[in-house]
Amino acid sequence: MRALSVGHRFAISRLVLVPAIAVLLATPFANAQAQFGKLKKIGADAIKDKAKEKIAGKETPEASKPGTATEGSKSAAADSKPVNMTLNASQLDLMLAALTPMASDAEKATQVRRLASAHTLRINAAKKCMENGQAALMAGRTSPNLTVAAKARARQLEKDADRLSAVVATSYSDGNPRAGAFAQDSMGTMQMQGAVLGMGLACTFDFTPPAVMESQVATYGMSGDLPESQSSVPAEARTTFTKYQFALLRERIALFALSSADATVKVGKEGVFTDEEREALTARAAEIQKLQPYFKNGTLRWKGSGDLSKW
Secondary structure, eight states: OHHHHHHHHHHHHHHHHSOHHHHHHTSOOOOGGGHHHHHHHHHHHHHHHHHHHHHTTOOOHHHHSTTOOOHHHHHHHHHTSOOOOOOOHHHHHHHHHHHHHHHHHHHHHHHHHHHHHHHHHHHHHHHHHHHHHHHHHHTTSOOOOOOHHHHHHHHHHHHHHHHHHHHHHHHHHHTOHHHHHHHHHHHHHHHHHHHHHHTTOOOOOOOOOHHHHHHHHHHHTTTTOOOOOOOOOOHHHHHHSOHHHHHHHHHHHHHHHHHHHOTTOOOTGGGOOOHHHHHHHHHTHHHHHTTHHHHHHTSSSOOSGGGGSOO
16 A cells, blocks of 8 residues: 555645646736726825825935936935826827837747746646546546556656755755756656556656746746736836836736727726727727737736835
């Protein structure tokens, strides 16, 4: 019965080790309209924070110098007023010049999500296979069919997993989260592969695709905590718009793109455009619609306050 108990231990271990990001990447995102409440709250919180800093005397020396235009003074003044969400031709050109290059990154993210989703389906199928196999063994309906080759492979997998365990441990102190994350994924996969062999089953546990792992490492590292986004917005757009204005205008463009492709999309008051706005948007409809798939699947959207922190 040793193989069965080991299988239980490995199964529990792998259920924990299967990267949660694969599930997150496969989860649908809310539409553009749903973001306005979040973004407006971010803006309101920023105003409160700036007010607290002013009361506490924490304004930077540069911001207090007469005639000095700094990011701190600009944001404090701009964010304290209602955000102008009106779209005109020149603003649209600036917005699209900033958003269009982001579509390339959005396409890469879309491909990663597809890979992650497919991998999640395979892992879930393998887990179900193992659960059924364990149940059959415990009920005595089947018995392990262990070949000499399977035993040898299981022993080798156990040695390889132990070696990778040391890599995971040292990666924290070495400051190499990429190596640690890859090692952890490989270690967990090898443990499950060994457990399958040890129980005489035929369940298939695959390694996480490299592109998905690279995305996980870049986004989450090993801690599982989201870092601040490093989204790049051209200097001209950053000079023209506040970060909240840029975010809100981007959502209005997204609402135009989504509603143009699907008239049933609920857009709210932010998706209602004046004749002048609609004329400017329609003139650039072809360029805007290239972004529409990424607005729709959520790869070209703001995730939280960290996305707006770099300005």
